[in-house]
Amino acid sequence: MTYVLAFYWPYMAVALGLGVVIGWWTEGRREIGEPPKSGEGGS
């Protein structure tokens, strides 16, 4: 697992940032009460 972080940490950072944005966006829509549209995922 160490060599993954050693060699792929930039990719791991992009995945982390993407997760943060998606997490924030999903939570923000839920807060404003926007219902998720069909096909767009979400709960």
Next chain:
Amino acid sequence: MIRHAAELWLGFALVFLTGCLIGSLIERTIAQTRAGRLQRRCVLGLLRIGRGILWRLFPWRGQAPEVPVSVAIPAPAYGTAVNQIGGLVPHDLPPGPPSDEEEEGEPGVGPPRRPSAATERRRAESLARAEASGGHRPMALAAPRGGKADALIAIDGVSRREARWLGEIGIYHYGQIAAWTPVELTWVAAYLGRTEPVDELAWVASATALATGASPPKRRPKPRPAGGDAREIVEPLNTEDAPAVAPDDGPAEARAIDATPAAMVPLQTTDGSAAVGPPPERGASVAPPPPAAEPAEAAAPADTDDAGLEPRVPAAIPAAAEPDEAAVPPAAAPIEAATAHAEPPAIGTLPPAESEALPPAESGAAEPEAAAGDTDLGVGDDAPSESGGAGDASGEAAAALFETAPPEGATRNDPPAQRSVALAVPPASERPDEAEEAPVRAASAGDIPAEEAQATDGRVAGTAGDAAEKPEGESAPLSSGDGALVQPEEKTRDRRDESAP
């Protein structure tokens, strides 16, 4: 290698899920601070932008109408149409129920009126009568379509009151009546109180024509009362070969009326019956259409029509007054029928000398004129013939011979003298009008040889007694009848005056 890849992708998933958790925590944290509104605006703005992008990329999305979760379906409006079928009395009558007292107005139009007790009773009786008729009540409408009912009175045989009664049971349109079955028609006929057979009612056909915009069928002519106008019966013969039918004019009409009884006499004499004034149907049947005397056929039914007190073919007489035309007096056809029996018995009954004593013809029609002269044998009293020797006595004697002698051995090719004598046998004084009109036929027959004219038209020549060509006072009436009808003398005189040149 596989383990290395698994470790790699598992690392990415863990990092991504960790980022989502961190992002969610960040958003909730920011929402609880002042920046929560701004964060909210940012989210809305991003949503709007995202929608705009999606609208540009997928313009068809969101255009389909949204399917409602539930649709309000109205209850079936069967209305009173169904309810009226079962009951005798419709409990939801359309406006304007007709009554016996009020006859004006259109059905279904106007404010609703409360029917009176009499109307209710009449309605109940009508419906009960209809139900007892064994028919089926036709489908009704609660109200006219479009609020306007058709004028059912335009249907053949439907009166105004019946149209109102039809509106009372929910019949408003031609199409409804056009769809009636015979069973329904029976019901309606009983409801309206019609007593005639249903197959005589032309309501459905008439309503169909009116509904489709076609010309309505003609009303069937009602039979005229017997003894009234005989035109209906004689008309076929009249229209078939009656070019002489012409509008009435004064003197011609008068002459036609005067000539009527004379034309009827030979019809009777041929049958041997002594009754005066045969029915017009009989005259039409007795006078068959011979090929040589078409105008006579045209005139004969006209005379029989006169029995109906209406001069129908007065132009036949003025045509007969003109010698150049081939018009034949109205009595010609009956005379033909009479001569069919009259010719044979007369042959040989008179001596040849008497036949030879006949005067020569004055006009171009030699033989017919001679025959006309023969007819003078029986005149004597008011119109002496040129033969001079013949009088009432000889005429009566000849008439007696004519009546008693059976028809034997006579042919149409008999000598002219014999034929003329045969035709001269009946008393001529009783048929003066016939005698005055027949010479026209004789004049027309003068274009052919005497023998031929005698062979073909001997009977016509026998009727001759031309008042138009003979001198005044010499109109020699000829009679082939048995004297059953006595012609008034003033009529003869008047006719002689009119026909005199």
